Amino acid sequence: MKMGGREGLRRHAGRLPAQCLSHAPRLLAAAALSLTALLPLRATTPHAGACAFVDPPTTYEATEDRKLYLRAMELAGNDMLFPHDPFFSQASIEVGTRSNRTNSPDVYVPPSLLKAISWIESVTSQGAGALPFGAIGPALVSFDCGYGISQVTSGMTAPVGEAGQPSDQQAMVATHFAYNVGRGAAILLDKWNAAPSDRPIVGIDTNSDPHIVENWYYAIWSYNGFTGPGANRSNHPLDPIYGSWPRTPYSCGPSTDGLSHNRSLFPYQELVYGCAAHPPQVQGQPLWTAQPSTLPDLKNPYWRAPLDLANFQYPYNKMDLPTPKPLHMDTTPKPDLLARLVVLGLPRLAVDRPIVLVNVRPGQSATPAEVRISNDGSGIVPWRVSANKSWIKVSQQAGVAVGSDLACKPSAPCERTAVLKISVDPSKILGSDAAVVRIAGLGGGGATQDVAVFVKVNVAIGVPGTTKN
Amino acid sequence: MLIVRVLSAVAKPALAGGALTAAAAGGFFAVDKFHGQQPPSAFQQVQGHGQKLLISEFGERSDAIVAIDPADVSQRKTIAQIDHAQGFGVFPVLSPDGQAIAYTALPANAAKPAPDAPALAAVVDVKGKATILADDIDLLVPPIWSPDSTSFVARKNTAQAEGAGSFELLLLHRDGARSSITTWNTAAVFPIAFAPDGSALYFATLNAKGTDLYRVAPDGSGETMVAHLSDQIARNWKLSPDGAKLAYSVTESGAAPAVVTKTLELKSGVAAEAVVAAAGDRSEFNPAWNSDGRLTVASVKAAGGGDAVSVGVSGGDAQRLTTNDAGIDLPLGWSPDGGTLAVRAVDGKTPLDAGEGHVELVDGDGRRDRVSDGVDVLIVGWLR
Numbered sequence: 001m002k003m004g005g006r007e008g009l010r011r012h013a014g015r016l017p018a019q020c021l022s023h024a025p026r027l028l029a030a031a032a033l034s035l036t037a038l039l040p041l042r043a044t045t046p047h048a049g050a051c052a053f054v055d056p057p058t059t060y061e062a063t064e065d066r067k068l069y070l071r072a073m074e075l076a077g078n079d080m081l082f083p084h085d086p087f088f089s090q091a092s093i094e095v096g097t098r099s100n101r102t103n104s105p106d107v108y109v110p111p112s113l114l115k116a117i118s119w120i121e122s123v124t125s126q127g128a129g130a131l132p133f134g135a136i137g138p139a140l141v142s143f144d145c146g147y148g149i150s151q152v153t154s155g156m157t158a159p160v161g162e163a164g165q166p167s168d169q170q171a172m173v174a175t176h177f178a179y180n181v182g183r184g185a186a187i188l189l190d191k192w193n194a195a196p197s198d199r200p201i202v203g204i205d206t207n208s209d210p211h212i213v214e215n216w217y218y219a220i221w222s223y224n225g226f227t228g229p230g231a232n233r234s235n236h237p238l239d240p241i242y243g244s245w246p247r248t249p250y251s252c253g254p255s256t257d258g259l260s261h262n263r264s265l266f267p268y269q270e271l272v273y274g275c276a277a278h279p280p281q282v283q284g285q286p287l288w289t290a291q292p293s294t295l296p297d298l299k300n301p302y303w304r305a306p307l308d309l310a311n312f313q314y315p316y317n318k319m320d321l322p323t324p325k326p327l328h329m330d331t332t333p334k335p336d337l338l339a340r341l342v343v344l345g346l347p348r349l350a351v352d353r354p355i356v357l358v359n360v361r362p363g364q365s366a367t368p369a370e371v372r373i374s375n376d377g378s379g380i381v382p383w384r385v386s387a388n389k390s391w392i393k394v395s396q397q398a399g400v401a402v403g404s405d406l407a408c409k410p411s412a413p414c415e416r417t418a419v420l421k422i423s424v425d426p427s428k429i430l431g432s433d434a435a436v437v438r439i440a441g442l443g444g445g446g447a448t449q450d451v452a453v454f455v456k457v458n459v460a461i462g463v464p465g466t467t468k469n
Numbered sequence: 470m471l472i473v474r475v476l477s478a479v480a481k482p483a484l485a486g487g488a489l490t491a492a493a494a495g496g497f498f499a500v501d502k503f504h505g506q507q508p509p510s511a512f513q514q515v516q517g518h519g520q521k522l523l524i525s526e527f528g529e530r531s532d533a534i535v536a537i538d539p540a541d542v543s544q545r546k547t548i549a550q551i552d553h554a555q556g557f558g559v560f561p562v563l564s565p566d567g568q569a570i571a572y573t574a575l576p577a578n579a580a581k582p583a584p585d586a587p588a589l590a591a592v593v594d595v596k597g598k599a600t601i602l603a604d605d606i607d608l609l610v611p612p613i614w615s616p617d618s619t620s621f622v623a624r625k626n627t628a629q630a631e632g633a634g635s636f637e638l639l640l641l642h643r644d645g646a647r648s649s650i651t652t653w654n655t656a657a658v659f660p661i662a663f664a665p666d667g668s669a670l671y672f673a674t675l676n677a678k679g680t681d682l683y684r685v686a687p688d689g690s691g692e693t694m695v696a697h698l699s700d701q702i703a704r705n706w707k708l709s710p711d712g713a714k715l716a717y718s719v720t721e722s723g724a725a726p727a728v729v730t731k732t733l734e735l736k737s738g739v740a741a742e743a744v745v746a747a748a749g750d751r752s753e754f755n756p757a758w759n760s761d762g763r764l765t766v767a768s769v770k771a772a773g774g775g776d777a778v779s780v781g782v783s784g785g786d787a788q789r790l791t792t793n794d795a796g797i798d799l800p801l802g803w804s805p806d807g808g809t810l811a812v813r814a815v816d817g818k819t820p821l822d823a824g825e826g827h828v829e830l831v832d833g834d835g836r837r838d839r840v841s842d843g844v845d846v847l848i849v850g851w852l853r
Contacts, residue, residue, distance in 0.1 A: 142580070
């Protein structure tokens with residue numbers, strides 16, 4: 001999803017479905033990861049034209065049942081994941097009609113909608129398509145800089161941290177599923193809160209209660225781009241680009257369920273509501289309890305007239321809708337307080353050494369040093385690397401260290417301890433020098449550890465094997 | 470049955486230096502026998518055996534083009550298999566001469582497929598040879614064939630950071646040539662059909678001011694507005710076989726909100742409601758022309774359910790062609806001989822209740838035959 005004017009360019013993730021992934025050649029995945037390891041070290045100076053990260057940072061991909069992800073969504077929906085956090089949630093939610101809109105601290109998103117959006121966006125995957133479940137490897141990054149489960153693009157199209165580096169928040173979104181889920185929920189909430197000033201309201205007869213799933217119609221539409229007739233890809237339900245109406249509902253369920261599975265035929269919000277009502281099956285089980293909903297009755301003037309073409313003009317104040325009937329509440333049970341502990345754990349960053357030595361031949365080569373970043377606690381520690389000298393090069397800008405409580409598939413690549421290679425750009429080194437590489441444990445992992453990097457310059461004096469320091 | 474993969478035959482005359490892969494075009498073509506000479510393709514095999522309905526059956530990664538005998542729908546033959554990006558079906562259309570199928574598709578190897586991602590425009594000839602003609606067009610706009618079957622129109626949208634971007638109608642020739650017919654920055658454009666003599670292309674424009682109809686010569690000259698179709702979203706545009714009228718449906722608000730089908734006299738620019746005798750809560754949509762000039766539309770009944778009804782050339786009372794009280798019959802098209810109507814029968818008494826839907830053939834006696842167990846089925850065209 002996108003926050004700005006490019007939101008109409010939302011794209012879906014090209015990820016194999018779960019049933020395909022379970023049969024994905026493991027060798028292929030392993031080969032891809034090996035290739036990553038061979039990639040050159042990255043300078044800590046910014047790179048133009050990339051997304052937030054030059055290369056996809058590493059992430060933890062949970063098991064195929066996605067229980068951890070779904071639990072995170074249940075927490076996020078009930079604002080129990082990062083309560084009232086201004087970036088990974090919202091401080092409040094707007095409730096009420098256009099003339100009676102107020103801020104409520106009861107921040108809520110129907111979890112079933114978050115689950116359905118995640119499936120539409122990424123097949124509910126934080127890792128890249130080649131990464132197996134129960135593994136550690138590259139994060140899912142789309143060509144338009146959509147990261148992870150929620151395919152967060154807002155704020156992810158360029159590094160926004162200091163000195164042209166990725167920010168801590170960008171690292172958390174890219175590497176840790178829970179922060180990605182939280183950010184996705186925050187953006188959906190932001191779309192909801194855009195009403196009434198910038199978006200219309202659904203639920204003029206139900207006080208626009210966010211607990212009613214139908215009332216999220218415009219917010220979901222906006223998550224993909226609040227685009228209407230005349231846009232390059234309109235999400236208006238009557239747009240001629242969708243050739244058939246009335247439409248058999250979309251389903252994420254089995255192909256034999258009698259519903260449609262062709263994404264080409266639906267506006268985004270119908271994909272999401274259809275998926276919520278007809279959840280995907282993984283390992284023979286639906287991923288979530290089916291959440292029925294009612295779409296606006298396009299034959300009834302109460303719902304159809306606000307969707308008139310003439311009304312689709314900023315600030316869309318003539319598009320307010322009654323709640324489609326029958327209305328539905330999300331029946332997903334509210335998670336208990338322990339659920340947050342299960343999702344986030346009690347991570348604790350550890351770096352195995354405070355000092356490293358890098359040997360350099362100026363203008364020629366440098367021998368990288370390695371530090372190991374581990375998690376002495378549980379859950380996931382997302383971390384980000386920065387340096388105080390531009391000639392420092394690191395193998396990863398960000399990644400994760402994974403606690404032993406999280407499951408790894410036996411055959412899958414799953415190095416819980418990250419190995420960070422630190423080197424220097426030999427073309428920028430003239431003599432022995434020193435720098436500090438800062439490894440910031442993010443989120444609950446809190447601690448920041450500095451690694452002193454001493455550079456030893458070795459100058460060849462003509463006889464192989466002889467150096468002058 | 471010998472399955473012959475003809476991916477090696479994929480040619481890209483318009484994209485010699487492009488990055489397309491053969492797999493992106495995709496294609497399996499089946500033949501029954503091989504006698505040491507070029508075997509007839511499955512597409513060739515279904516030629517010259519009377520009317521055949523061609524449908525596209527959606528698959529998660531590949532759609533099947535199937536020829537069906539309307540007299541015995543159990544007689545099916547898969548004549549092509551078109552690979553596509555996961556989850557995003559193709560939009561195939563049979564050429565007027567029945568010798569080729571043009572389609573839009575997202576490449577199977579698309580990095581991140583989406584409805585607005587650049588799509589392929591390609592053509593499969595009767596020998597089963599697939600040719601990609603463009604890799605930058607809009608997936609959701611089906612090809613519009615020229616009457617001589619030598620070219621088709623596809624739409625290309627160029628997105629912009631702010632605004633809708635530009636919409637271009639391209640004429641893609643089967644020999645690889647490509648030309649621009651018209652480009653719009655103030656409205657989305659939708660190609661509708663060529664005039665029967667090929668002298669003009671009709672297209673609709675859609676923006677906040679409503680829907681307009683234009684005509685333009687294939688070389689881009691003489692672009693002229695024919696009529697303002699509606700202040701609302703008009704859709705389901707269908708040109709009559711003689712090229713004299715355009716049928717379309719529009720949802721109208723006001724004192725008596727209704728979904729109505731209208732016919733526009735292209736010469737005079739005058740529009741009239743297709744079903745003139747109807748009143749009250751009306752829902753008439755999905756028009757389809759018969760070769761005799763009669764128009765068929767879906768008409769939802771007050772008590773629920775929707776029939777396919779027929780109205781005369783000049784409009785008038787609707788004559789019921791199908792009866793469906795538990796669902797809605799959406800007319801999709803008539804067989805060339807006018808004896809069989811293809812409908813999409815959608816479960817549910819009202820559009821809001823839409824459930825499972827299947828393509829069915831209805832003959833003059835009201836006998837219905839489901840052509841596919843699949844729900845995601847598109848009509849590709851009729852072989853004569």
